Amino acid sequence: MSPQTFHDHIVLLVSTADFLRPPAWITDNFTVIEGGNHSGGSSRNKLVVFKDGTLLELFNFYNPPTEFAHWKDKPEGLIDFAMTTLPPVTAEDVYERVTQGLKGSSLGVTYEPPKKGGRVRKDGKEVAWQTTRPISTQIVVSSSSSSSLFRTDLPFFCHDATPRQVRVPFDNEEITTHPCGAIGTAAVEVVVSQGQYDEYIKSYSVVLGSQPQKLGAATSAVDGVEFLVGSPVPVGIQRPRVWVHTPGSASDEEWVKERGASIRSFTVAVDGREGRGSVALGEDGVASTVRLEWG
Structure with a gap:
């Protein structure tokens, strides 16, 4: 049976300098396109889109974080990754399946209900999605964050509310053709x-x-x-x-x-x-x- 869970994207946190001018190890290997500003007004992204419908996200905070606060104390580099499902499987289906399956986990983890998110592309098109993120069943205190409910040790889910090609333009050969x-x-x-x-x-x-x-x-x-x-x-x-x-x-x-x-x-x-x-x-x-x- 074909899997119902699919790779979606990987999040690479970059400095403002590297966001404005990505380093050569990225640009020599990949075609980078503009993403846009997230709806909370504190973060933005650029994208490396692949033919298989997945992407690498170059993520940057340009204002004090009002969104994605669970990433604000992370060091630069790979910080998180997302999975997805395709219709007819919905964000609500995933939430129900995962939360039921994680009951009794000694890791003290569950998933939050789906939340709406979005950004505006540079061409003005609105992109909309729902995310379902892992959260702790109790407040966790660690050296990297004084108190954090959200977790990055398990993947989150990103489900498209607009057509997938709007967020991940995998059907554009110019965008998905990479030097490497x-x-x-x-x-x-x-x-x-x-x-x-x-x-x-x-x-x-x-x-x-x-x-x-x-x-x-x-x-x-x-x-x-x-x-x-x-x-x-x-x-x-x-x-x-x-x-x-x-x-x-x-x-x-x-x-x-x-x-x-x-x-x-x-x-x-x-x-x-x-x-x-x-x-x-x-x-x-x-x-x-x-x-x-x-x-």
């Missing part, structure tokens, strides 16, 4: 603590509506599984997935210590290369967390 040959989202990597690993696997199974598959021998040094999901527009990507694992290196350990369970990397499927393989777009910094994968 990118065609879509291949994988999102999430790293979680060893002590909470089993509960995260249960929770991701509920949220994604997919059963975990054990990793192969090549990656068996860590506890990890992958969840096969879908792409809104089929383009021949073999295994769109979400990979959840425990720390497998000192840098992973430091990541979890500083950021908690969170998105660790984003892999883009590319076309036009022979063989199989992957490469990061940089050796360090944010560029090292975005990879190209082919084959």
